[in-house]
Amino acid sequence: MFIGAVPKEVVGQVLATVPFDAWGNVYVGCSGSFRFDRAVKMRHPECRVYSNDVSLLTCSIGALAMGREFPVKFKGALAFVEPAIDGLDFRGRVAAVMVAAAMGNFTGKNEYAQVHFRHYREHFRTFVDQALPKLDALVAEIKIEEFYAGDFLEQADRAENSGGGMACFAPTYKGGYERIYKLVNENVEWPAPKYGIWNPDSLPALIVSLEERHIPYCVISDQLLADRTPTTEWRGSNKPVYTYSSNQAASLRRRLPNEVPFKYTPVEPAAITAESKVSMCVVDSKRMTYLKNVYLTKGIEHTTGQINCLVLIDGALAGGFIFAQTRFGDKTRELYMLSDFAIARERRLSKLIPMIATCREVIQPINRRLLIKVEYIVTTAFTTKPVSMKYRGIFELDKRTADHLQYQSAVRNQSIQDVFHEWLRKYAGQGGKPDRQGQAARAEAAGEECALHDAAGV
Numbered sequence: 051m052f053i054g055a056v057p058k059e060v061v062g063q064v065l066a067t068v069p070f071d072a073w074g075n076v077y078v079g080c081s082g083s084f085r086f087d088r089a090v091k092m093r094h095p096e097c098r099v100y101s102n103d104v105s106l107l108t109c110s111i112g113a114l115a116m117g118r119e120f121p122v123k124f125k126g127a128l129a130f131v132e133p134a135i136d137g138l139d140f141r142g143r144v145a146a147v148m149v150a151a152a153m154g155n156f157t158g159k160n161e162y163a164q165v166h167f168r169h170y171r172e173h174f175r176t177f178v179d180q181a182l183p184k185l186d187a188l189v190a191e192i193k194i195e196e197f198y199a200g201d202f203l204e205q206a207d208r209a210e211n212s213g214g215g216m217a218c219f220a221p222t223y224k225g226g227y228e229r230i231y232k233l234v235n236e237n238v239e240w241p242a243p244k245y246g247i248w249n250p251d252s253l254p255a256l257i258v259s260l261e262e263r264h265i266p267y268c269v270i271s272d273q274l275l276a277d278r279t280p281t282t283e284w285r286g287s288n289k290p291v292y293t294y295s296s297n298q299a300a301s302l303r304r305r306l307p308n309e310v311p312f313k314y315t316p317v318e319p320a321a322i323t324a325e326s327k328v329s330m331c332v333v334d335s336k337r338m339t340y341l342k343n344v345y346l347t348k349g350i351e352h353t354t355g356q357i358n359c360l361v362l363i364d365g366a367l368a369g370g371f372i373f374a375q376t377r378f379g380d381k382t383r384e385l386y387m388l389s390d391f392a393i394a395r396e397r398r399l400s401k402l403i404p405m406i407a408t409c410r411e412v413i414q415p416i417n418r419r420l421l422i423k424v425e426y427i428v429t430t431a432f433t434t435k436p437v438s439m440k441y442r443g444i445f446e447l448d449k450r451t452a453d454h455l456q457y458q459s460a461v462r463n464q465s466i467q468d469v470f471h472e473w474l475r476k477y478a479g480q481g482g483k484p485d486r487q488g489q490a491a492r493a494e495a496a497g498e499e500c501a502l503h504d505a506a507g508v
């Protein structure tokens with residue numbers, strides 16, 4: 051019935067290696083047959099599972115599982131379905147979608163396909179009656195909190211907002227599911243969600259985006275990514291299946307030759323006051339890689355930028371940003387921000403870091419070093435949302451595509467301390483919970499002391 055379901059063995063590997071119980075809220079991207087969604091609930095009944103998809107087949111089953119329904123009307127090449135299922139309720143229509151989706155495999159012009167299509171058509175109601183008990187059994191197993199019909203990238207936003215994690219089973223080839231579901235998509239009227247066609251080449255960027263937002267994740271793919279160590283690998287079918295997950299530190303973390311550990315104190319967001327002193331310092335790429343391995347991902351070799359900066363509040367680490375010279379724009383006027391991260395979610399610290407990255411006091415030493423005169427900073431946010439919550443209000447949206455937003459900001463004619471006070475006034479609110487990740491990092495951080503250079507030494 052479903053094409054491209056994640057192999058059972060892979061689901062087993064994922065359940066054995068990812069601490070879904072610690073996530074609490076598990077947001078699934080691309081639920082398909084709900085195989086993973088059902089398995090995680092069975093293994094961890096205390097977890098809350100939130101399913102997602104865009105296909106009529108999965109969305110209609112998701113609606114049934116939630117006790118909802120929506121209009122489904124067969125037309126065109128599937129117009130014959132309407133009289134065949136006359137009198138059936140939404141559940142019967144969902145069973146008809148199951149049968150029609152199976153007929154999608156037989157739309158070819160060859161005789162084999164045509165004979166099968168005709169057989170389905172002539173016995174459609176019999177097929178629907180046979181599908182009904184299977185549908186009931188499936189729905190009885192789907193114990194989810196919510197089903198979201200829409201782009202899976204938006205599940206990441208939900209995971210971030212609820213403090214949960216994201217398990218993602220996105221298509222492995224571009225436009226594949228649109229072809230698989232062509233018959234149903236073109237011949238059924240239903241309130242179909244809008245979504246961006248997923249390009250698997252965007253997978254590394256998606257992982258970085260989840261890491262930058264501190265969203266625990268597990269991503270399944272057939273790609274062996276150049277700079278990452280998969281958490282699991284399965285070679286049972288013609289193509290290997292890998293999973294990449296945020297917890298791989300526990301089992302697979304290895305010390306990379308290009309990371310240099312150092313001691314530092316993570317900031318306590320709740321302790322930040324108007325009297326706090328904020329500074330920026332430059333570190334080499336090996337120390338930045340060490341921090342990115344702690345806060346963004348575990349055990350990978352990151353793309354390094356040319357200038358790696360840390361933001362310190364009262365001497366404690368708040369986050370960092372990485373600049374590279376732009377590849378496509380005007381190198382003398384534009385600087386590309388490869389990455390920016392805050393070490394905690396509280397008090398919208400994630401907005402402070404890119405704000406500081408754009409201030410005159412940070413940019414001037416870079417101008418001197420690279421013999422350029424930067425006027426604006428450009429960066430990319432991977433999301434299907436119309437805006438990025440992080441950059442909203444502090445950068446300007448320059449370009450929007452199906453899966454990313456390009457933002458830019460003019461250099462702020464302000465000092466670091468001025469920018470900090472603006473952030474405090476507009477975004478930081480009052481205090482917050484201590485950051486658990488920061489505490490863990492403090493315990494973890496060991497090794498040689500880092501000489502943090504002054505901004506003036508860029």
Ligand SMILES: C[S@@+](CC[C@H](N)C(=O)[O-])C[C@H]1O[C@@H](n2cnc3c(N)ncnc32)[C@H](O)[C@@H]1O
Pocket residue numbers: 052053054055056057079080081082083084085086102103104105108200201202203219220221222227245246247248
């Ligand atoms: C690889 S399958 C998911 C497999 C699923 N976990 C399972 O075991 O059955 C891909 C699913 O992604 C859905 N899909 C494709 N593009 C999507 C998008 N942009 N957002 C959400 N779901 C999408 C397809 O409809 C299909 O059901």
